[in-house]
Amino acid sequence: MLAGWEDIRAEVLRRIRAHDWRPGDTIPTEEALALEFGVARATVNRALRELAEEGVLERRRKAGTRVALHPVRRATLDIPLTRLEIEGRGQAYSYRLLSEEMASPPPAVAARLGLPQGAQMLHLVCLHLADDRPAVLEDRWLNPETLKVQPDFHLVSANEWLLANVPYTTGDISLSAANATADEARLLDLPPGSALFIIDRTTWDRDHPVTCVRLAHVPGFRMRTTV
């Protein structure tokens, strides 16, 4: 018996894998599938929606649902707090503020945050350590209007403070690789030129720019996901 939407999803996927329905084919309507499987139309709808979100099906208004020609596989990536990521690996977390000053961000940072050039922002550089060894170098520009109170960033990382005080922001993330500069290598205790895994994040609270941060991870760091 096909009961839940997960069963319908599995059966649709089975037919696609078996090439009963081939890439580009329009599949039967929700009504027809509901009738065939003996379930509510809402159940079929849920299953097809999930498969569309995964990139397996393409739903086209009026033209029906078809098997994706070039499925873009969609993976879900967890972006944890750096402390929780390190503790999750069973290592002891510590944190060190390296510098804190008001300054004008580079034009690219101002542009990404939609701020005028020359606007003053709080520039924080800090180090996240795992078992007392450098793990992540954080270079952050913070919109001072975000700070209703001025936290002591020697005691709490901006990462933690923002999450507690300006949570549920929206933002862009970009992942890349870069050779460590001489400064980065020194701060991270690595040979110059080491390959760093870079996470760049730009964050807004509704329409207000909050922060622009570059997290440089030492070799060995991995982000994992499944498709």
Next chain:
Amino acid sequence: MLAGWEDIRAEVLRRIRAHDWRPGDTIPTEEALALEFGVARATVNRALRELAEEGVLERRRKAGTRVALHPVRRATLDIPLTRLEIEGRGQAYSYRLLSEEMASPPPAVAARLGLPQGAQMLHLVCLHLADDRPAVLEDRWLNPETLKVQPDFHLVSANEWLLANVPYTTGDISLSAANATADEARLLDLPPGSALFIIDRTTWDRDHPVTCVRLAHVPGFRMRTTV
């Protein structure tokens, strides 16, 4: 008027951002929210489910739904076909098979695919080019049992062939950074030690191991997403 689940989602998010509901707070039941908003309980359910999938809420069987204490932000990552990724940047795509041989994979590859050590697999090394410049070096081990016909991998990349013939597989993905070895640097026309963005994928078709591939991307490559 609060009509659709997107409106309910936005209102719940607004209350969380306004700290009406704080991290760790249990929020009202679906019934109470449906009554307050004047919508069906299924509409509230859909909105809360989305927010739970995004990591904003935690749904606990019997204990109700609460605002996540440490929200793990979840981002969606598109994993496109290398050709489409290059063409999507407006560059001309080309492909070159560098080597093809039957061999025993390194123990780590055999282990990841769940194959006995010493099992013979097809080893393919190929280059994906953008505007005639090396963009991605692909090092792939392929389970020969996957190949019912033997394609000519000079003409079609394994990437494309698998998508057309063994689509909708499941798999693990790992993202990391690595310094180019001397060989990699030579094949990618880069200085030795250049920081490469590495995507490792291991793929199964239901329970059958299909392939294990390492895609090394030249500097400048970025994966982008939003939260």
